[in-house]
Amino acid sequence: xxxxxxxxVGKDAIRLNKMMTSFIEHESIVTTRKHAKRVVERFDQIVxxxxxxxxxxxxxxxxxxxxxxxxxxxxxxxxxxxxxxxxRNGGYARMLxxxxxxxxxxxxxxxxxxxxNKEYKFWMAARVVARLRQQGLPVDSKTKAQVQQxxxxxxxxxxxxxxAVKEMTERFYPVPEKIQGSGPLPKxxxxxxxxxxxxxxxxxL
Amino acid sequence: MALQxxxxxxxxxxxxxxxxxxxxxxxxxxxxxxxxxxHDLDLETPSREVDLEQHKHEDCDHGIVYAVPKKKVxxxxxxxxxxxxxKALKPLTNLNRCPACGHVKRMHxxxxxxxxxxxxxFAKKTRDAxxxxxxxxxxxxxxxxxxxxxxxxxxxxxxxxxKDTASYVLKYxxxxxxxxxxxxxx
Numbered sequence: 464x465x466x467x468x469x470x471x472v473g474k475d476a477i478r479l480n481k482m483m484t485s486f487i488e489h490e491s492i493v494t495t496r497k498h499a500k501r502v503v504e505r506f507d508q509i510v511x512x513x514x515x516x517x518x519x520x521x522x523x524x525x526x527x528x529x530x531x532x533x534x535x536x537x538x539x540x541x542x543x544x545x546x547x548x549x550x551r552n553g554g555y556a557r558m559l560x561x562x563x564x565x566x567x568x569x570x571x572x573x574x575x576x577x578x579x580n581k582e583y584k585f586w587m588a589a590r591v592v593a594r595l596r597q598q599g600l601p602v603d604s605k606t607k608a609q610v611q612q613x614x615x616x617x618x619x620x621x622x623x624x625x626x627a628v629k630e631m632t633e634r635f636y637p638v639p640e641k642i643q644g645s646g647p648l649p650k651x652x653x654x655x656x657x658x659x660x661x662x663x664x665x666x667x668l
Numbered sequence: 669m670a671l672q673x674x675x676x677x678x679x680x681x682x683x684x685x686x687x688x689x690x691x692x693x694x695x696x697x698x699x700x701x702x703x704x705x706x707h708d709l710d711l712e713t714p715s716r717e718v719d720l721e722q723h724k725h726e727d728c729d730h731g732i733v734y735a736v737p738k739k740k741v742x743x744x745x746x747x748x749x750x751x752x753x754x755k756a757l758k759p760l761t762n763l764n765r766c767p768a769c770g771h772v773k774r775m776h777x778x779x780x781x782x783x784x785x786x787x788x789x790f791a792k793k794t795r796d797a798x799x800x801x802x803x804x805x806x807x808x809x810x811x812x813x814x815x816x817x818x819x820x821x822x823x824x825x826x827x828x829x830x831k832d833t834a835s836y837v838l839k840y841x842x843x844x845x846x847x848x849x850x851x852x853x854x
Contacts, residue, residue: 491790560777565838573778581790583778590782591767606767634789635768643770643845 476528479505484531486556487539491581492574499558499572505529506556506576510548513540547578550616559583578616585613589627590635597632597639765846772843780840 471479482502486492494502509529516522518541530536548555554577561571575582588609595602602610614620636642763772766779773779809817829835 561783562774562777562780562840565840573783580793583783583786586786586789587768587778587782590786594768635785 480529480531483509483529484536486574486576487530487536487544488532489581490576490579491583493561493571494574495564496558496560496570496572499574502574503556503558506574507553509540510544510555511553513545514548517541544576551577557582557584578620582613584609585624586627586631588613589624590631593628593631594636594642596628597636598642599639771845779843781842 478498479501482492482494482498483505486502486506492502509525512522512525518537523537526533526537526540544555556574557577558572558574561573563569564571573583575584588606591606592602592610595606610624614624760774762775764775765771766773766782768782769779771779771781
C-alpha cells in the first residue's frame with residue numbers, strides 16, 4: 464500500500480486528503496480501520512503544526528499538502544480547533560470500532576474529534592448514565608471510568624455532560640417503565656456474583 | 669490453447685495417427701486426399717512443432733494421455749472434504765452486552781443499533797442548528813425563466829424502484845436480547 468517510508472504519495476495521498484477534509488468539516492467519519500488510524504495520526508500532525516505555526520507560509524504548505532478545501536478548513540482550524548485543543552498535548556482524535564461492513568465484511572471504525580460535536584463516546588456514556596438514573600440503578604465501575612475519561616480536562620465538561628444526560632433521557636428514556644431489555648441480569652448460582660456463567664471454548668469435534 | 673510439442677514426442681505420436689498409417693498403406697490411392705498430411709509429418713527437420721489446434725475437431729485424442737485422477741473419489745471422501753471441521757461456522761465467544769440497549773453486541777465495539785440512533789440524533793441537532801440561521805433566499809424569477817432553469821423532474825418508472833430503499837439497501841439485523849430466566853421452570 465505504501466511504497467515509501469514516511470511519505471504518502473499518489474492515490475493514497477489523494478484519498479487521505481479527501482478523508483481529512485471531510486473529517487474537519489463533519490467532525491466524525493466512518494471508514495475501515497486502517498484508514499481510520501491514518502486519519503487520527505494525520506489530524507494530530509495538523510493540529511500540532513497549527514499550534515506551533517498558525518497560518519504562516521510554512522504551515523500553509525503543510526495544509527496545502529493534506530487538505531482539499533483549503534479556505535474553509537483552514538478557517539475552521541484557526542477559529543474552532545485551535546482554542547478547543549489549547550489545553551491538550553496530543554490525542555485530538557479518537558477511533559472506535561464498529562461491526563464489519565455489510566457486503567465485503569471489512570472491519571469498520573468511526574473517527575471522532577475529542578471534545579467535538581459528534582463525540583460518540585461522550586454521548587454513549589451520557590446515554591448509559593441516563594438509563595441507569597431512570598431505572599434507579601447504581602452506576603457501575605466501567606461506566607464510571609468512561610464518564611471520568613470523557614469529562615476530564617476542564618470543569619466545563621462536567622456541566623456539559625449533565626446537559627447531555629438530560630437530553631438523552633428526553634430522547635431515548637422518557638418513561639422508565641418502557642425501557643426494554645436493559646434490566647439487571649439474574650444472578651446464577653455458580654457465577655460468582657456475575658450475571659453469566661463462565662463458558663469454556665467450544666471443543667473441536 | 670495451442671499445445672506445442674517437440675520432436676521426439678511427435679515421433680511417438682506419429683505411429684498412432686490413422687492418417688499417417690493410411691498414407692503408408694495406399695499412397696497411390698489416397699495420395700491426392702492426404703497429400704497435405706504427408707507434408708505435415710515430415711519429422712526430419714530438427715525443430716518441428718505440431719499445433720494441436722488444427723486437429724481438435726477429430727475424434728481421437730492422438731494417443732496423448734492427459735493427467736487425470738486415477739480413481740473415482742468415493743462418496744465418503746467427498747463428503748469428508750466438503751464438510752471438514754475447519755469449514756464449519758464457529759460460534760462467537762467474544763460477545764458482550766450493550767450497556768445502553770441491553771442487546772447482544774461484540775466486545776470492544778459499539779452496538780450498531782445505538783450507533784445509528786446516535787447518528788440520527790446528531791443529524792437532527794445539526795439540522796435544527798441550520799434552520800435557526802437565516803438562509804439567503806434565491807432571487808425571484810419570472811415564470812418562463814424559472815421553468816427553464818429549474819426544470820420539473822420527470823417521473824420515470826424505475827424511479828419508484830429506487831425510492832423503495834428497503835428492498836435493496838442492506839441493513840444490520842437487530843441482535844438478540846438477553847432473556848431473563850424463568851422461575852417457574854425450576
